[in-house]
Amino acid sequence: MEALFIIVMLVAVFAAVAMLLSENAVHSALFLIVNFACVALLYLMLDAPFLAMIQIAVYAGAIMVLFLFVIMLLGAEKLNEPVRRFKWLEIVGTALAVAFAAVAFFSIISGKIELNTSVTRQPELRVVNAAPYVGAVDVYANGQQIASNVSFGNATQFIPLAAGDYTITINPAGSTTTAQTLTVNLSGDTNRQANVYTVVTYGGDQSAAPSMSLVQSNLESVDSRTARLAVFNGYSQPVNLVDFGSASDNNETKLDLRDDRIVQANIQPGSLVELPLLSEDTSMRSWEFRGVDDNQKDLSKLPRIATLDNPEVYNLKRDTSQLLVIGTETLLGGGTRNVAIPLVDKAVEAFGSPQAVGNLLFSKYMLPFQLIAILLLAAMVGAIALTHKEGFQPRRRDVRRKVMKPLTNVIGDQIGQDIGADAVPQLPAQQAEPAGD
Numbered sequence: 001m002e003a004l005f006i007i008v009m010l011v012a013v014f015a016a017v018a019m020l021l022s023e024n025a026v027h028s029a030l031f032l033i034v035n036f037a038c039v040a041l042l043y044l045m046l047d048a049p050f051l052a053m054i055q056i057a058v059y060a061g062a063i064m065v066l067f068l069f070v071i072m073l074l075g076a077e078k079l080n081e082p083v084r085r086f087k088w089l090e091i092v093g094t095a096l097a098v099a100f101a102a103v104a105f106f107s108i109i110s111g112k113i114e115l116n117t118s119v120t121r122q123p124e125l126r127v128v129n130a131a132p133y134v135g136a137v138d139v140y141a142n143g144q145q146i147a148s149n150v151s152f153g154n155a156t157q158f159i160p161l162a163a164g165d166y167t168i169t170i171n172p173a174g175s176t177t178t179a180q181t182l183t184v185n186l187s188g189d190t191n192r193q194a195n196v197y198t199v200v201t202y203g204g205d206q207s208a209a210p211s212m213s214l215v216q217s218n219l220e221s222v223d224s225r226t227a228r229l230a231v232f233n234g235y236s237q238p239v240n241l242v243d244f245g246s247a248s249d250n251n252e253t254k255l256d257l258r259d260d261r262i263v264q265a266n267i268q269p270g271s272l273v274e275l276p277l278l279s280e281d282t283s284m285r286s287w288e289f290r291g292v293d294d295n296q297k298d299l300s301k302l303p304r305i306a307t308l309d310n311p312e313v314y315n316l317k318r319d320t321s322q323l324l325v326i327g328t329e330t331l332l333g334g335g336t337r338n339v340a341i342p343l344v345d346k347a348v349e350a351f352g353s354p355q356a357v358g359n360l361l362f363s364k365y366m367l368p369f370q371l372i373a374i375l376l377l378a379a380m381v382g383a384i385a386l387t388h389k390e391g392f393q394p395r396r397r398d399v400r401r402k403v404m405k406p407l408t409n410v411i412g413d414q415i416g417q418d419i420g421a422d423a424v425p426q427l428p429a430q431q432a433e434p435a436g437d
């Protein structure tokens with residue numbers, strides 16, 4: 001890879017120098033196309049195929065075609081051009097280029113930029129309320145409120161925090177009574193695209209405080225047309241995630257013909273399990289959380305804990321990372337039921353993907369992008385002005401009408417009779433008027 005990079009880099013530098021030194025404008029444009037192609041190869045080696053495609057299609061394709069069109073339209077490719085009006089242009093351009101290189105070099109040296117240093121991403125934290133008897137809660141970090149009135153089954157947004165130790169406290173909404181606390185350490189990370197954590201509040205009853213666990217959420221990029229699914233068991237017993245396929249509990253099909261399978265086995269209470277990446281068209285309508293019994297071979301006879309048969313609530317969307325939190329919900333009548341709380345987040349876009357480039361352009365680089373467009377327009381107008389020839393006078397053309405035949409021949413052709421010079425009809429001689437009586 002290093003050898004290929006060096007070869008492409010040398011070709012790019014050679015093409016750039018040849019573009020500047022070439023006396024023929026068309027040859028300079030062709031060398032610039034070679035330089036653009038080398039830049040596209042560098043993008044490919046950086047695992048950015050979308051940028052490489054844009055470099056070829058837009059710059060090496062459309063823009064260079066426009067440049068060649070302007071060059072040939074103005075006749076700038078000819079070598080026998082008159083002396084340029086701006087003799088000082090090369091000297092000024094060279095001086096400005098040297099000054100720019102010196103300023104850039106000084107800025108890099110004085111700024112102490114270390115290109116090999118990885119980016120440290122600060123942690124972000126959210127809190128999920130899956131505790132049935134606490135009700136809505138307020139969330140505090142080191143005594144400072146970061147969220148309020150978080151009801152059961154909901155979660156806060158990811159909140160950026162400085163790296164360090166934190167004491168996470170939940171209180172009943174509007175109360176100063178502490179329901180539970182958890183001390184966590186949130187550190188910066190240089191190896192992940194998103195350094196995010198989730199605190200899950202779960203379990204407990206009317207006489208016991210709920211439990212709190214810190215898990216690291218995975219929002220890393222996923223493969224094309226796939227999604228990520230993770231399960232946190234906030235139930236009091238281990239669970240299995242079972243896919244019953246097209247079969248049901250009431251089906252009398254023989255056990256050896258059923259297509260039941262365990263998607264994830266033995267998820268312990270308070271633990272997080274991440275499944276392999278799933279296709280976007282994976283259906284979860286036949287998935288259920290069941291109890292664990294190693295002696296029971298018929299999966300349909302395991303105790304049912306929660307189902308995922310509602311496609312409007314439980315579905316897999318491409319480029320997402322979904323967390324299912326199993327918890328117990330209190331009902332208005334005083335009873336309880338087990339539920340799976342879905343938390344769906346957008347996975348980080350892969351570097352160089354159309355989504356990542358679009359987000360950067362429309363969020364951070366819209367103004368610089370527009371400024372570059374204006375500079376390109378100014379450069380095109382300047383190229384036209386510099387290559388315009390003074391004193392060009394178009395050759396005058398004789399637009400007088402030429403008659404190929406004499407007029408008498410043309411008239412003869414029209415009347416079908418040859419008319420000679422002596423056969424031209426004459427007007428009758430004037431006669432004297434007769435005298436009157």
